[in-house]
Amino acid sequence: METWKILTTFAVAIAAYVFHGGDPPRIIQPRNPNDPERLPKGVTKKVLIVGGGLAGLSAGLELVERGYDVTIQEKNQVLGGRLMTEEVEVQGQTFHIEHGFHGWFNNYHNMKDLRNRLGVNKYFYPWVENYFMFRDYEMEEVHSVGPFPFNLLYLAVKSPNISLLKLMLNPLFASCTMFYNHDTFYERYENMTFAEFEDYYGIDKAFSDVLLKPALSATFNEPEVFSAAEMLMFSHFYFTGDDKADRREVTIVDYGTALINPWADRITQLGGKLQVNTPVGDLKIDPDNGRLTHVIDDETNQYDHVILATDLPATKKILESTIKSNYEMSPKIAEIYTNLKANVDKIPIAPPYKVIRVWFDKKMTNSPNFNVVQTPQHHPINLIAQYHLLEKEYMDWSEKTGGSVVEFHAYVWQHGNVSDDKVWDVIAPAVKEIYPEIIEREFKILYYHVYSYQNFASFSSGIEKYRPTSGYPQECGIPNLSFAGDWLHTDYPSALMERAVSTGREAANHILLKDHVRQVSLTVTGSHGPGII
Numbered sequence: 001m002e003t004w005k006i007l008t009t010f011a012v013a014i015a016a017y018v019f020h021g022g023d024p025p026r027i028i029q030p031r032n033p034n035d036p037e038r039l040p041k042g043v044t045k046k047v048l049i050v051g052g053g054l055a056g057l058s059a060g061l062e063l064v065e066r067g068y069d070v071t072i073q074e075k076n077q078v079l080g081g082r083l084m085t086e087e088v089e090v091q092g093q094t095f096h097i098e099h100g101f102h103g104w105f106n107n108y109h110n111m112k113d114l115r116n117r118l119g120v121n122k123y124f125y126p127w128v129e130n131y132f133m134f135r136d137y138e139m140e141e142v143h144s145v146g147p148f149p150f151n152l153l154y155l156a157v158k159s160p161n162i163s164l165l166k167l168m169l170n171p172l173f174a175s176c177t178m179f180y181n182h183d184t185f186y187e188r189y190e191n192m193t194f195a196e197f198e199d200y201y202g203i204d205k206a207f208s209d210v211l212l213k214p215a216l217s218a219t220f221n222e223p224e225v226f227s228a229a230e231m232l233m234f235s236h237f238y239f240t241g242d243d244k245a246d247r248r249e250v251t252i253v254d255y256g257t258a259l260i261n262p263w264a265d266r267i268t269q270l271g272g273k274l275q276v277n278t279p280v281g282d283l284k285i286d287p288d289n290g291r292l293t294h295v296i297d298d299e300t301n302q303y304d305h306v307i308l309a310t311d312l313p314a315t316k317k318i319l320e321s322t323i324k325s326n327y328e329m330s331p332k333i334a335e336i337y338t339n340l341k342a343n344v345d346k347i348p349i350a351p352p353y354k355v356i357r358v359w360f361d362k363k364m365t366n367s368p369n370f371n372v373v374q375t376p377q378h379h380p381i382n383l384i385a386q387y388h389l390l391e392k393e394y395m396d397w398s399e400k401t402g403g404s405v406v407e408f409h410a411y412v413w414q415h416g417n418v419s420d421d422k423v424w425d426v427i428a429p430a431v432k433e434i435y436p437e438i439i440e441r442e443f444k445i446l447y448y449h450v451y452s453y454q455n456f457a458s459f460s461s462g463i464e465k466y467r468p469t470s471g472y473p474q475e476c477g478i479p480n481l482s483f484a485g486d487w488l489h490t491d492y493p494s495a496l497m498e499r500a501v502s503t504g505r506e507a508a509n510h511i512l513l514k515d516h517v518r519q520v521s522l523t524v525t526g527s528h529g530p531g532i533i
């Protein structure tokens with residue numbers, strides 16, 4: 001390729017950056033800035049939040065701070081949802097074990113706001129080096145330095161796998177990344193899978209395999225059907241929407257201690273009620289006006305507002321049993337609920353996944369000493385986190401015993417129903433390829449714990465038009481119901497934990513607007529890439 005082409009592309013990229021540079025984070029201001037900050041004295045408004053994950057806790061804190069009488073009902077025995085921490089006994093010691101390793105990213109603005117308010121930043125530290133191991137490529141350490149487009153150029157220059165030339169002349173890089181537009185891209189690219197998009201635009205395979213596919217796997221979706229629009233949003237949110245977008249943090253202690261417990265304590269201190277081990281089956285509908293009034297079987301607690309902050313499969317189930325139990329509804333109200341449910345049912349559920357944490361009698365000495373490594377080509381393993389290099393409790397145990405604790409993430413599980421005691425046999429061949437030492441030095445398994453779930457929403461192509469927003473139930477005609485969770489649509493770039501927290505805040509805002517209490521502002525990632533247009 002001629003040098004002038006490279007230089008021209010480079011010049012355009014620089015010009016684009018200089019002239020525009022990407023939207024800064026945007027603040028969504030309250031729609032009712034002149035309303036009071038809290039419910040007036042003497043006014044009681046009761047809110048039921050179903051689900052005590054990030055979305056439910058986010059809504060709960062905003063409302064309880066503004067004087068609401070909040071009850072969160074959670075099915076599990078601990079709060080946190082997919083960020084929950086439980087306790088396990090291993091060789092006479094109690095360990096805190098999470099649902100799986102998580103990273104907190106720079107564009108998690110509302111999550112950062114919560115962390116500041118809860119005073120928990122001391123538990124977080126930068127996770128600078130992001131390692132990848134491949135079958136078809138050399139090992140990579142991916143982290144970008146400097147503003148766009150220099151950060152991508154830096155990645156390419158440093159990479160043993162990505163060609164700078166191909167990256168710079170790549171249509172994804174030039175048009176879709178630089179000119180990402182959250183307001184139009186879903187319409188333009190939603191009906192294509194990312195695989196089709198790659199073919200159509202001739203995306204450099206190495207660029208995609210090394211950078212984009214690992215990011216995609218974090219959604220727990222199958223790459224073959226994943227929507228191109230969602231992938232472009234991901235790339236904006238985690239790479240180019242901000243010059244530090246790929247910066248991330250991890251915790252030095254378990255997620256309960258670092259975040260969930262302080263959050264829950266704050267809600268309780270302000271008078272909120274947190275009820276664990278309390279699965280909500282169905283809700284009572286007022287047959288005259290369609291409002292949800294209470295949990296069936298508990299007439300004593302009547303609510304003014306309800307937020308379903310449950311994961312997608314649970315939301316489908318609750319809507320289904322609520323419709324079944326309220327057989328006396330008027331045909332008009334029955335139709336409203338049936339339409340809402342039919343829409344939610346159009347969002348498929350992503351495949352199952354497993355998270356396996358293993359206590360070994362030894363630690364690796366001859367292998368790369370990564371605290372976390374992503375392994376996108378070593379199915380069924382996508383990510384390995386060495387907890388004795390991450391969290392204090394595990395570091396201390398490893399120091400004392402010489403053992404190690406390693407967590408294996410297996411997304412898009414394709415091996416059917418395998419009992420927990422057989423899971424190691426399924427993943428062991430991939431473990432042997434990634435860290436042969438574990439098998440060759442015959443590490444003894446002292447204990448292992450398996451989480452098996454299927455609770456992520458699918459982001460396959462063509463379904464975004466059905467993905468509801470937090471306020472969708474009200475648009476359908478249910479005056480006092482909102483949704484919250486990472487499976488919803490947002491009008492701004494967001495994903496995963498940040499989407500859960502942001503939609504929780506949106507759900508609280510729907511209620512605040514109705515009750516004439518000033519809404520909470522949201523800080524969100526800008527909707528446009530760093531290009532001029």
Ligand SMILES: Cc1cc2nc3c(=O)[nH]c(=O)nc-3n(C[C@H](O)[C@H](O)[C@H](O)COP(=O)(O)OP(=O)(O)OC[C@H]3O[C@@H](n4cnc5c(N)ncnc54)[C@H](O)[C@@H]3O)c2cc1C
Nearest residue numbers: 051053054055075081082100102103280314485486496497
């Ligand atoms: C292994 C793993 C790794 C991840 N890594 C990352 C990462 O690095 N970065 C990132 O941003 N995100 C990551 N995520 C995703 C992140 O955890 C989720 O996006 C987020 O926690 C979702 O929060 P939520 O509140 O929307 O849903 P959930 O956490 O699923 O909360 C829903 C809650 O509803 C409860 N519930 C369900 N049914 C009922 C019922 N009938 N009655 C009462 N309660 C009910 C559930 O028990 C749950 O507590 C990861 C997830 C997993 C599993």
